[in-house]
Amino acid sequence: xxxxxxxxxxxxxxxxxxxxxxxxxxxxxxxxxxxxxxxxxxxxxxxxxxxxxxxxxxxxxxxxxxxxxxxxxxxxxxxxxxxxxxxxxxxxxxxxxxxxxxxxxxxxxxxxxxxxxxxxxxxxxxxxxxxxxxxxxxxxxxxxxxxxxxxxxxxxxxxxxxxxxxxxxxxxxxxxxxxxxxxxxxxxxxxxxxxxxxxxxxxxxxxxxxxxxxxxxxxxxxxxxxxxxxxxxxxxxxxxxxxxxxxxxxxxxxxxxxxxxxxxxxxxxxxxxxxxxxxxxxxxxxxxxxxxxxxxxxxxxxxxxxxxxxxxxxxxxxxxxxxxxxxxxxxxxxxxxxxxxxxxxxxxxxxxxxxxxxxxxxxxxxxxxxxxxxxxxxxxxxxxxxxxxxxxxxxxxxxxxxxxxxxxxxxxxxxxxx
Amino acid sequence: xxxxxxxxxxxxxxxxxxxxxxxxxxxxxxxxxxxxxxxxxxxxxxxxxxxxxxxxxxxxxxxxxxxxxxxxxxxxxxxxxxxxxxxxxxxxxxxxxxxxxxxxxxxxxxxxxxxxxxxxxxxxxxxxxxxxxxxxxxxxxxxxxxxxxxxxxxxxxxxxxxxxxxxxxxxxxxxxxxxxxxxxxxxxxxxxxxxxxxxxxxxxxxxxxxxxxxxxxxxxxxxxxxxxxxxxxxxxxxxxxxxxxxxxxxxxxxxxxxxxxxxxxxxxxxxxxxxxxxxxxxxxxxxxxxxxxxxxxxxxxxxx
Numbered sequence: 001x002x003x004x005x006x007x008x009x010x011x012x013x014x015x016x017x018x019x020x021x022x023x024x025x026x027x028x029x030x031x032x033x034x035x036x037x038x039x040x041x042x043x044x045x046x047x048x049x050x051x052x053x054x055x056x057x058x059x060x061x062x063x064x065x066x067x068x069x070x071x072x073x074x075x076x077x078x079x080x081x082x083x084x085x086x087x088x089x090x091x092x093x094x095x096x097x098x099x100x101x102x103x104x105x106x107x108x109x110x111x112x113x114x115x116x117x118x119x120x121x122x123x124x125x126x127x128x129x130x131x132x133x134x135x136x137x138x139x140x141x142x143x144x145x146x147x148x149x150x151x152x153x154x155x156x157x158x159x160x161x162x163x164x165x166x167x168x169x170x171x172x173x174x175x176x177x178x179x180x181x182x183x184x185x186x187x188x189x190x191x192x193x194x195x196x197x198x199x200x201x202x203x204x205x206x207x208x209x210x211x212x213x214x215x216x217x218x219x220x221x222x223x224x225x226x227x228x229x230x231x232x233x234x235x236x237x238x239x240x241x242x243x244x245x246x247x248x249x250x251x252x253x254x255x256x257x258x259x260x261x262x263x264x265x266x267x268x269x270x271x272x273x274x275x276x277x278x279x280x281x282x283x284x285x286x287x288x289x290x291x292x293x294x295x296x297x298x299x300x301x302x303x304x305x306x307x308x309x310x311x312x313x314x315x316x317x318x319x320x321x322x323x324x325x326x327x328x329x330x331x332x333x334x335x336x337x338x339x340x341x342x343x344x345x346x347x348x349x350x351x352x353x354x355x356x357x358x359x360x361x362x363x364x365x366x367x368x369x370x371x372x373x374x375x376x377x378x379x380x381x382x383x384x385x386x387x388x389x390x391x392x393x394x395x396x397x398x399x400x401x402x403x404x405x406x407x408x409x410x411x412x413x414x415x416x417x418x
Numbered sequence: 419x420x421x422x423x424x425x426x427x428x429x430x431x432x433x434x435x436x437x438x439x440x441x442x443x444x445x446x447x448x449x450x451x452x453x454x455x456x457x458x459x460x461x462x463x464x465x466x467x468x469x470x471x472x473x474x475x476x477x478x479x480x481x482x483x484x485x486x487x488x489x490x491x492x493x494x495x496x497x498x499x500x501x502x503x504x505x506x507x508x509x510x511x512x513x514x515x516x517x518x519x520x521x522x523x524x525x526x527x528x529x530x531x532x533x534x535x536x537x538x539x540x541x542x543x544x545x546x547x548x549x550x551x552x553x554x555x556x557x558x559x560x561x562x563x564x565x566x567x568x569x570x571x572x573x574x575x576x577x578x579x580x581x582x583x584x585x586x587x588x589x590x591x592x593x594x595x596x597x598x599x600x601x602x603x604x605x606x607x608x609x610x611x612x613x614x615x616x617x618x619x620x621x622x623x624x625x626x627x628x629x630x631x632x633x634x635x636x637x638x639x640x641x642x643x644x645x646x647x648x649x650x651x652x653x654x655x656x657x658x659x660x661x662x663x664x665x666x667x668x669x670x671x672x673x674x675x676x677x678x679x680x681x682x683x684x685x686x687x688x689x690x691x692x693x694x695x696x697x698x699x700x701x702x703x704x705x706x707x708x709x710x711x712x713x714x715x716x717x718x719x720x721x722x
Binding site for chain 2: 008061233236284339409
């Protein structure tokens with residue numbers, strides 16, 4: 001039932017700073033004619049003003065003053081493109097290690113990662129970090145643009161070296177498929193238009209690869225359907241329905257559901273969607289469910305079909321730590337998971353993940369941009385699936401109780417490569 | 419009952435579902451939300467989605483119009499009709515009032531007031547202690563908006579800090595603020611202009627009449643067609659012409675340009691913008707032309 005999103009692909013660009021992510025997206029948008037004349041003129045004007053040539057393609061997405069002054073991407077730019085076969089939501093992510101939290105923001109909702117790397121230098125540590133984070137976030141399909149091939153004189157051995165490095169990393173991180181494309185984002189070869197320089201290359205262009213990539217990979221799960229309750233709607237005549245977004249699998253009228261954490265069982269008697277009543281609702285739809293039991297269910301509770309998720313107040317998780325202040329055992333924070341928010345305490349920190357070797361080093365604290373393995377204890381029980389089984393019920397964020405800053409992203413359980 | 423095959427959904431269904439999800443999250447997490455309603459097509463769609471999100475209950479929060487005082491009469495008529503039909507509570511944050519109270523310098527009765535909206539907006543938010551304001555902004559409108567989170571944190575001065583945005587992973591929208599701070603929430607972030615029009619068509623969302631082609635007196639100023647009316651008078655050398663026009667956006671009458679168009683209905687508008695070479699704001703907004711980073715600069719000051 002992944003047909004729900006097949007015509008919409010969400011992808012994120014990842015990779016090290018200065019390897020050409022923003023230039024590649026600029027090239028993709030310009031060559032597929034997604035830009036209006038006045039937007040192109042504005043990019044040309046800004047390029048001339050800063051003395052960076054006729055048309056600095058990175059300025060298409062690097063829209064902030066500081067980004068243009070410094071020539072880097074600071075935060076994710078979201079752009080939209082459409083071809084006859086597909087609509088794209090593009091998250092152009094920053095490469096700097098300092099802005100890893102922003103890259104994670106962009107990659108967290110992506111179906112596919114478009115890895116941009118400088119073919120002349122191969123995989124840098126920061127590229128490996130991004131690949132590792134993308135894999136942790138559940139990206140299974142990557143498209144690799146081996147960029148700056150014009151500087152490598154379109155050398156096939158340079159390209160083969162990248163393919164070999166990527167195969168090695170891809171196998172370890174569990175990517176399902178990896179296509180490597182020799183490109184020059186600056187000149188446009190093999191981005192939208194096929195280049196003539198790499199006569200030895202017969203694979204897809206970047207655009208073709210994006211059009212062929214599987215979309216909606218997150219729509220379905222082996223685990224059952226889940227509806228984290230956002231809001232209780234009072235119906236005319238006194239009834240109540242439970243509103244939220246469907247995830248995991250679809251709900252149908254007549255399905256047996258369990259309300260968690262209470263464990264009350266019920267049957268779905270009605271489903272209301274944005275366009276009226278319906279007999280079933282696929283993942284990604286906002287609906288409200290009517291059930292045959294009178295309950296005190298409210299925001300933060302969850303309706304599920306079998307196999308049921310786990311109710312727990314103590315669990316293992318993988319954390320991406322974003323704050324400048326270190327995380328130590330016994331730290332107290334606030335956790336937001338689905339529609340529930342609860343105080344949380346760090347039980348133990350068992351180690352940090354080395355993004356190059358994928359080995360875990362024991363530690364007793366996490367510093368900025370560390371990926372850590374932790375055990376957490378929540379004040380109220382939460383209803384979870386392993387992140388690999390469900391991206392919605394398997395994810396959470398941690399919030400500083402004083403500043404309200406979002407200080408970490410967390411995933412229930414551990415990836416198989418850890 | 420047997421399980422029937424789930425019905426197909428298209429990308430408009432996905433955008434709609436996501437927007438409704440965001441609206442419910444913000445209302446559940448914040449104490450005093452408000453929806454900024456300009457009477458433009460984006461806020462019309464936003465209001466339509468907000469009503470859907472809480473149906474059959476009434477909208478559990480008010481709407482606020484940031485009123486520059488330079489309105490198209492058709493838009494005010496439309497605003498008041500929507501408020502009456504949907505039983506909404508309307509607050510007005512008035513730029514004229516801010517001028518009268520000396521909060522902002524008076525640019526003169528015909529001067530451009532879009533920048534002054536920021537002060538009126540922030541005053542309105544403070545007066546009603548709103549902690550979250552829904553806006554209809556889309557990321558395809560402008561390169562600074564393309565960078566902004568769905569939930570955009572603003573400090574006690576209403577300022578946006580583009581270098582220190584909160585991480586926003588998955589669909590875990592984090593709406594916690596301390597007293598005096600607020601959020602701007604943009605449920606239409608991922609919609610494009612074409613998505614808006616296709617959705618208006620699908621849902622029969624009512625719009626002000628000025629979105630559809632009509633004949634009216636206009637003058638050409640700074641490369642834009644401005645409607646001659648109460649707030650726009652021809653200056654020496656400017657010639658009043660009558661043309662068939664429509665508006666692609668709705669803003670302050672002194673700086674919102676019309677486009678020459680014969681598109682009288684939604685299908686014709688969709689055809690027209692499918693082939694246009696000029697962006698929505700490029701065609702119609704003088705306020706974005708001041709500098710390379712006009713939108714970013716205004717957002718930093720507290721603009722939506």
